Amino acid sequence: MNKTYKVGIVGTGNIFKSAHLKPWLEHDEAELAALCDTNGARAQAIADAHGISDVYTDYRELLADPSIEVVDICTPNLYHSEIAVAALKAGKHVFCEKPDAVSPEEAQRMADAAAESGKLLMVMRNNRFTPASRFLKRYIEEGRMGDIYTGRCGWLRRRGIPGKGGWFTTKELSGGGPLIDLGVHFIDLAIWLMGNPKPVAVSGATYTKFANNELSDSIHSNFGEKQDNGTFDVEDLATGFIRFDNGATLQLEFSWASNVGEEMNFVELRGTESGASIKRGELQIFSEAAGGLVDVQPLLHKQKAAPAHGENIRHFVDCLQGRSEPTIRPEHGVDMIKILSAIYESAASGREVRL
Known part of the structure; x- marks a missing residue:
């Protein structure tokens, strides 16, 4: 019998409600166990509607719960890497909304934390x-x-x-x-x-x-x-x-x-x-x-x-269960953020940028 993973969400805004919530609720190998949002009333309303027991306003409190095995990050971009690294260091698997991070250095920190922890890190690539x-x-x-x-x-x-x-x-x-x-x-x-x-x-x-x-x-x-x-x-x-x-x-x-x-x-x-x-x-x-x-x-x-966001989440769980090998890997995210950062640098300098 396959394992059921307890999932905690950090960030309960529009992208979570429109693209992440339903796939997690409908997955028979996942249990939405906790929500975290700096807007506690928003998180509480979703929790009440779906029978989710725990609500936090500080992600560190969610990470301190040893029963949470998977963290899904749906916050503004700046906080993706901070929360992902902390979750990986806390022994959690991490799924994260795109983009991976706001700088190549932060994307690399995420990749390094995943390698050191041995936990799965995957960033949304629904297309x-x-x-x-x-x-x-x-x-x-x-x-x-x-x-x-x-x-x-x-x-x-x-x-x-x-x-x-x-x-x-x-x-x-x-x-x-x-x-x-x-x-x-x-x-x-x-x-x-x-x-x-x-x-x-x-x-x-x-x-x-x-x-x-x-x-x-x-x-x-x-x-x-x-x-x-x-x-x-x-x-x-x-x-x-x-x-x-x-x-x-x-x-x-x-x-x-x-x-x-x-x-x-x-x-x-x-x-x-x-x-x-x-x-x-x-x-x-x-x-x-x-x-x-x-x-x-x-x-x-x-x-x-099936909706592609949900299919990406299903692939993540399939990888956790050992049924699939990840097709979206941390190094892809590092390369992506290097590309985006270099394009911004090129736009500012007016010159081609070597990677």
């Missing part, structure tokens, strides 16, 4: 778990794309600044704007599909053009807590270019606000045998057959897909 991503990963592993030598990825919103004036738009707490908020998703997906080549150099540019614009047309602007007359010291658009050790390259563009036709997220890869595009979750493959050019669209829409 690896969509039907399109899983199909394309297998297609690539079967050699059907040949040598993947370049690609591009992005997430563009017309008007979708999250929690304007709150922690999302305060660099000290978030680490940056859409590059660190949205870029983690699709830069990671592209690099994973490309076979995890090592980044060696980046260049980038960032812009802040919509800090005083109050329009919104995206449901994603509901994340975070808006604060009138709050801080906005991050970018609202980032562009960049990554070089890898195998000669491959990746272009990127991420915005919370841009004058574009509509919101769009995408990963496009180009290989010697095929190209591929995932846009809004739809996969298309571009290749050759019988002396002509062909477009292929797998019938993934006919499959009933």
Whole structure:
């Protein structure tokens, strides 16, 4: 009989309620045993609604409970590494919302703490778990794309600044704007599909053009807590270019606000045998057959897909139970935060940055 893990949550805001709560409640090998939030009333309301016994306002008190075996971190970005390192040192397994950390040094501290503790550390990479991503990963592993030598990825919103004036738009707490908020998703997906080549150099540019614009047309602007007359010291658009050790390259563009036709997220890869595009979750493959050019669209829409955040959490538990090997490893997070940090450095200096 498989073990049931007692789970403690640190941070009970929108990302927890919308993406983490249901998967944990529904997993038959997990028990939500404790909630922690500096807003104790918010945590208590969720606990009362779901019969969760323990509520804390200080994560250290949660970590002191020897019955808690897994800690899931859903706080503002600045606190991810602090809480993760403390939880790992306390002998807990850690699942954490993205991004891993706000600096490469903090991401490395997390990786080192995981190695020293022998506990599992995994950071949310939900876009690896969509039907399109899983199909394309297998297609690539079967050699059907040949040598993947370049690609591009992005997430563009017309008007979708999250929690304007709150922690999302305060660099000290978030680490940056859409590059660190949205870029983690699709830069990671592209690099994973490309076979995890090592980044060696980046260049980038960032812009802040919509800090005083109050329009919104995206449901994603509901994340975070808006604060009138709050801080906005991050970018609202980032562009960049990554070089890898195998000669491959990746272009990127991420915005919370841009004058574009509509919101769009995408990963496009180009290989010697095929190209591929995932846009809004739809996969298309571009290749050759019988002396002509062909477009292929797998019938993934006919499959009933489980929410990708929940699938990522299920993978985490599968790894705890020994049924799977982690496909998301701490070193991936270190490389990711190195990339993002270097793009910000490049944007500030106007020069390419070597990693």
